Amino acid sequence: MLNGASPMRLNQGYNARSKKKSTGTVAAIKTTVCGLLMYLAFHCCSAQLKTIDQRVDSVLKLMTLEEKVGQMNQYNGPWAATGPLTNDDKLVDQVKEGKVGSMLNVTGAARTRELQQLALQSRLKIPLLFGQDVIHGYRTTFPIPLAEAASWDLPAIERSARIAAIEASAAGVHWTFAPMVDISRDPRWGRVMEGAGEDPYLGAQIAAARVKGFQGKGLGNTDAVMACAKHFAAYGAAVGGRDYNSVDMSLRQLWETYLPPFEAAAKAGVATFMNAFNDLNGIPATGNAYLQRNVLKGKWNFKGFVVSDWGSVGEMIEHGFVQNNYEAARAAVNAGSDMDMESRSYIQHLATLVRQGKVKMSVVDDAVRRILRKKFEMGLFDNPYKFSNEAREKQQWNNTEHIGAARDMAKKSIVLLKNEKQLLPLSKKIKTLALIGPFIKAKTDNLGFWSYDWPDDTARIVSVWDGVKNKLSNDTKLLYARGCNINDTSTVAFAEAIAIAQQADVVVIQVGEARDMSGEAKSRSSIRLPGVQEDLIKALQATGKPIVVMINAGRPLVFNWVADNVPAILYTWWLGTEAGNAIADVLFGDYNPSAKLPMSFPLTEGQIPIYYNHYNTGRPAAGDSDRFYRSAYIDLSLYPRYAFGYGLSYASFTYNNFKVDKSFRKDGKLQVSVTVSNTGDYDGEETVQLYTRDVSASVVRPVKELKHFQKVFLKKGEHKDVHFTLTKADLSFYNDQLQQVFEPGDFKVFTGGSSDKVLEARFSISK
Numbered sequence: 001m002l003n004g005a006s007p008m009r010l011n012q013g014y015n016a017r018s019k020k021k022s023t024g025t026v027a028a029i030k031t032t033v034c035g036l037l038m039y040l041a042f043h044c045c046s047a048q049l050k051t052i053d054q055r056v057d058s059v060l061k062l063m064t065l066e067e068k069v070g071q072m073n074q075y076n077g078p079w080a081a082t083g084p085l086t087n088d089d090k091l092v093d094q095v096k097e098g099k100v101g102s103m104l105n106v107t108g109a110a111r112t113r114e115l116q117q118l119a120l121q122s123r124l125k126i127p128l129l130f131g132q133d134v135i136h137g138y139r140t141t142f143p144i145p146l147a148e149a150a151s152w153d154l155p156a157i158e159r160s161a162r163i164a165a166i167e168a169s170a171a172g173v174h175w176t177f178a179p180m181v182d183i184s185r186d187p188r189w190g191r192v193m194e195g196a197g198e199d200p201y202l203g204a205q206i207a208a209a210r211v212k213g214f215q216g217k218g219l220g221n222t223d224a225v226m227a228c229a230k231h232f233a234a235y236g237a238a239v240g241g242r243d244y245n246s247v248d249m250s251l252r253q254l255w256e257t258y259l260p261p262f263e264a265a266a267k268a269g270v271a272t273f274m275n276a277f278n279d280l281n282g283i284p285a286t287g288n289a290y291l292q293r294n295v296l297k298g299k300w301n302f303k304g305f306v307v308s309d310w311g312s313v314g315e316m317i318e319h320g321f322v323q324n325n326y327e328a329a330r331a332a333v334n335a336g337s338d339m340d341m342e343s344r345s346y347i348q349h350l351a352t353l354v355r356q357g358k359v360k361m362s363v364v365d366d367a368v369r370r371i372l373r374k375k376f377e378m379g380l381f382d383n384p385y386k387f388s389n390e391a392r393e394k395q396q397w398n399n400t401e402h403i404g405a406a407r408d409m410a411k412k413s414i415v416l417l418k419n420e421k422q423l424l425p426l427s428k429k430i431k432t433l434a435l436i437g438p439f440i441k442a443k444t445d446n447l448g449f450w451s452y453d454w455p456d457d458t459a460r461i462v463s464v465w466d467g468v469k470n471k472l473s474n475d476t477k478l479l480y481a482r483g484c485n486i487n488d489t490s491t492v493a494f495a496e497a498i499a500i501a502q503q504a505d506v507v508v509i510q511v512g513e514a515r516d517m518s519g520e521a522k523s524r525s526s527i528r529l530p531g532v533q534e535d536l537i538k539a540l541q542a543t544g545k546p547i548v549v550m551i552n553a554g555r556p557l558v559f560n561w562v563a564d565n566v567p568a569i570l571y572t573w574w575l576g577t578e579a580g581n582a583i584a585d586v587l588f589g590d591y592n593p594s595a596k597l598p599m600s601f602p603l604t605e606g607q608i609p610i611y612y613n614h615y616n617t618g619r620p621a622a623g624d625s626d627r628f629y630r631s632a633y634i635d636l637s638l639y640p641r642y643a644f645g646y647g648l649s650y651a652s653f654t655y656n657n658f659k660v661d662k663s664f665r666k667d668g669k670l671q672v673s674v675t676v677s678n679t680g681d682y683d684g685e686e687t688v689q690l691y692t693r694d695v696s697a698s699v700v701r702p703v704k705e706l707k708h709f710q711k712v713f714l715k716k717g718e719h720k721d722v723h724f725t726l727t728k729a730d731l732s733f734y735n736d737q738l739q740q741v742f743e744p745g746d747f748k749v750f751t752g753g754s755s756d757k758v759l760e761a762r763f764s765i766s767k
Contacts (some may be wrong), residue, residue: 052376056369059381062124065351065361068368070094071101071126072339073347074307077115098122099347101371102129102175102307102339112172113388120384127375127384131307134176134225135194135450136160138167140402140577141461144448144554145180145210147413147573149196149598150647152687152709154209160409161213163402165225170396172388174378175226177274179210181261182231185609187599188241190522193449193554193574195236197598198611198644200257201706204264211268219271219377222386226374229265231276231309233291234258241608243523244277252699254280255734259295266300271374273306275337277315284319286312287328292336305338305370314343325349330358338367403578410575410582416593416648420567423546425589425650426506428472434479434504436497436540437511438486438533439552441465445486448554448574449519460577464510464550467580471588479504483540486514487531494539501543508587509540510550515574518554527557527605537562550583556601556642563641571597589650594685594711596647596754600640607636612644612755613702643756645706651684651716653677653753660749660761664728672724674751674759678714685713686753690724695746698735704755724751731765 060068075091094100095118106112112130119128136142142160151157161179168176180194183203196206207229216224234254238245249258262273273296276285285291286308296302313332314325322328329345330353340346353359379386396402416424426433439445443461444453454460462470469478483497484490501507511533516522528534529551538561541547548568551557562569570593575582585591602610621630624637632638657675664670676688690708694701707730710722726749728742735741744765752758 052373055376055381056372059124059126059372060365060368063368065354065364067098067124067126068364069346069350070097070099071368071371072333072350072364073100073344074102074104074131074339074341075100076342077103077105092118094347095119095128096121098124098126100128101126102131104131104133104177104341106130107132107168107171107173109170109172109388109390109393113385116384116388126372127380129174129371129375129378129380130172130387131175131177132168132173133178133450134164134168134173135178135180136448137164137406137576138171138173138452139397139454140164140167140399140406141447141451142406142409143413143573143575144193144450145195146193146197146554146598147575148409149202149206150415150573150595151409151412152202152596152598153412153711154205156409156412157206158209158213159405161210162216163405165214165216166223167396167399167402169223169225169387170389170393172393173225174380174387175228175272176214177228177230178214179207179227179265180230181207181265182234182236183258183261184236184599185611186236186238186241187527187556187602188523188525188605188608189236189238190243190518190524190555191236191520192556192599193518196261198600199598199613199706200260202598202709203261207261207265208268211265211270215269215271219374220379222389222392226271226378227265228272228274228307229262229270230274231278232262232273232285232296232306233276234280235276235278235285238278241523243521247278247280249281251738252734252736255738263300266296266302271304273302273304274309275306275312277309277312279319279321284312284316284321286337287316287321287331287335289335297336303370303373305367305374306336307339308332308337308341308343310341311343313337313340313345326353329353333359333363333367338370406576407578407582407585410578411585411591411593413573413575413595414582414586414593415571415595415597416586416650417569417571417642417646418563418567419648419650422650423506423568424548424570424587426548426587428476428588430472430476430505432477432479432504433468433472434481434500434507434545435465435468435510436481436483436500436507437509437536438482438484439464439510439512440480440482445515445552446575446577446579448515448576449522451515451576462578462580464580464583467582467584468587470581471584471590483509483536484532486533489531491532491535491539494536497536498539498543501540501545504545506546506548507540507543508548508550509537510552510572511537512552512557512572513554515554525605527555529557529559529562534559534561537566541565548587556597556599558602558604558641560603560641589682592650592682592684593647594649594687596645596687596689597642598644600644601642603637603639603641606633607640610640613705615700616703639756643754645687645689645754646756647687647754649684649686650680650682651678651686651714652680653684653686653714654679655752655759657721658751658759658761660763662763663765668728670726670763672726672749672751673721675719675721676712676714677719678716681716683713683715685711687711688722689752689755689758691750691755691758692726692731693748693750694731694733694743695748697733697743697745698741699733701733704750706755
């Protein structure tokens with residue numbers, strides 16, 4: 001779904017539309033005597049029924065086929081879209097007739113109450129679900145999900161989702177279309193910004209954390225929203241990194257790499273799944289019975305419901321999988337898609353398909369049961385307006401605790417990529433500091449894609465300029481020059497920037513992508529710094545002044561000249577509302593950076609896809625000099641610019657005393673330990689990573705696989721023993737029959753601060 005206009009503007013648009021309707025429109029459809037009697041009978045019985053399933057069945061028995069299909073129909077709010085507009089002048093009437101089960105892009109306590117009142121004019125008074133793309137914050141914007149993943153801090157990530165749920169639910173939202181848990185190994189794909197990177201284990205841990213954060217203590221609490229694991233499945237493997245493109249892979253790769261985060265979300269109790277735009281091995285995900293019936297609702301026993309992505313039911317026509325919306329509705333519902341988001345295939349054709357015997361009533365009933373069950377779990381039948389509380393919305397509108405959490409998450413997401421001669425942290429007593437670049441005074445570009453624009457953003461969002469100014473005293477002279485715009489081809493403003501830099505003790509320059517350069521439908525064939533930004537850095541470097549480069553982006557970028565020549569680099573992603581304060585915390589050492597990369601950064605697009613957990617070949621190269629009939633490039637390094645798990649600190653950490661049990665104990669566990677020491681001059685936090693390799697198996701295994709990690713805080717001079725436990729489940733894999741098996745044999749185990757710099761040991765498990 002595409003990024004929409006701000007909720008504030010959307011609501012104003014709805015008001016304009018509503019005024020065109022006479023007051024009589026709201027009261028035009030009166031409840032019939034029969035309908036009222038059924039409604040009263042249902043509610044009297046509901047109070048006596050013990051289980052939600054019994055209550056669901058009691059509603060289902062009262063429903064006509066058309067009303068059932070209505071529950072499977074989701075419309076966008078009638079003022080703006082996050083996909084191609086499909087406005088319907090009869091929307092209000094359809095809501096009042098019970099032909100709409102859910103709406104998206106409807107926010108605000110007053111607005112959701114108004115639309116819920118329309119739904120309660122329907123014959124059975126079944127409440128609406130309101131869904132919204134709350135991806136990395138609602139009122140308070142947190143770092144983009146890929147940046148949060150760089151923190152490797154699961155409690156902080158869960159807290160971020162928890163706060164987003166608190167704020168969104170206070171605005172009448174029941175359901176967020178997050179988390180996106182797609183694994184991706186291709187940074188050209190714009191939606192990498194929305195996920196957790198390339199690793200299935202890290203991705204699974206983050207998926208579970210975000211589900212728990214969104215859903216809190218359980219559905220039905222007024223500060224919890226239904227989470228949605230998306231996009232099911234393998235969307236992140238789109239060919240060529242081109243959004244919406246085909247995906248072609250073995251089922252074993254699907255199970256090994258792309259399904260684990262979805263399974264983790266299901267085990268964490270995620271309320272809903274969203275299927276993907278792509279086809280998988282020739283079958284569109286929306287019409288893929290293997291994914292939805294066999295895996296999700298079968299093997300995993302998922303009890304929630306599946307929603308299509310925007311228009312994806314109808315888009316199966318363009319895929320060439322069906323001829324028209326009639327066939328699309330049949331294919332999608334039979335495959336297990338329970339709710340149609342905005343293609344209108346179900347509302348137009350599903351009742352006919354049932355009457356013609358081409359879709360079983362039991363299939364429709366199963367889908368409707370799943371949807372109604374969530375409405376009961378949310379408590380909407382008992383109180384349809386429980387989330388439409390304007391007092392609670394106002395209370396959460398500017399929550400200072402949430403602002404503090406956003407700053408904490410943002411500083412934990414910043415990755416220190418380079419720090420020659422300990423240029424960072426900067427002294428707060430610095431005399432003259434030059435801040436240069438198109439992002440220094442930026443506000444909304446700090447939010448990134450999938451964020452909300454509020455009227456008071458200029459006052460709320462902290463720019464880098466403001467953050468640094470807040471940090472330093474008046475004794476420091478701050479200088480500023482823009483240097484260039486984000487996508488400039490002109491260097492005319494370089495002269496001013498160079499003159500400013502020459503007056504400074506240190507130059508900090510911030511470059512990168514605009515907020516709409518990464519995200520849905522934002523694939524890029526070249527992932528270099530846009531425009532003349534790199535040329536600006538070269539010009540400033542030529543002044544001889546110490547240079548710190550900060551890079552704003554929604555994906556890994558290629559910036560080799562900068563990496564080779566500039567002494568200090570911070571990867572600052574898009575950090576949200578508190579970006580400037582968090583960056584200042586790191587620049588001046590009030591926070592010691594601890595983030596680690598969740599994706600490999602390529603040297604050039606020619607290496608893509610590049611990822612750490614690849615298979616070996618029969619002719620593996622030992623290094624870049626080993627190219628004679630080897631699996632290597634003749635003109636390019638084998639290795640990424642920055643490896644998965646890489647990230648520096650102002651502290652220095654060493655690893656030694658690596659101990660591994662030689663075999664499993666009687667309890668089926670194998671113990672691993674390593675001593676980690678802080679040998680630097682600063683207190684700091686290290687993410688200790690544990691990888692394994694199955695040396696010889698019935699199918700080839702990756703050269704490394706992340707199995708566990710721990711974040712350890714060490715004061716300078718301190719050391720700690722870090723312990724891990726490996727089990728047979730950690731060493732199991734899917735064989736060529738898609739059976740999850742454990743095979744005894746020889747294994748390697750690795751530990752370190754990144755995937756490429758590790759200690760190594762071996763152990764064997766006898767048969």
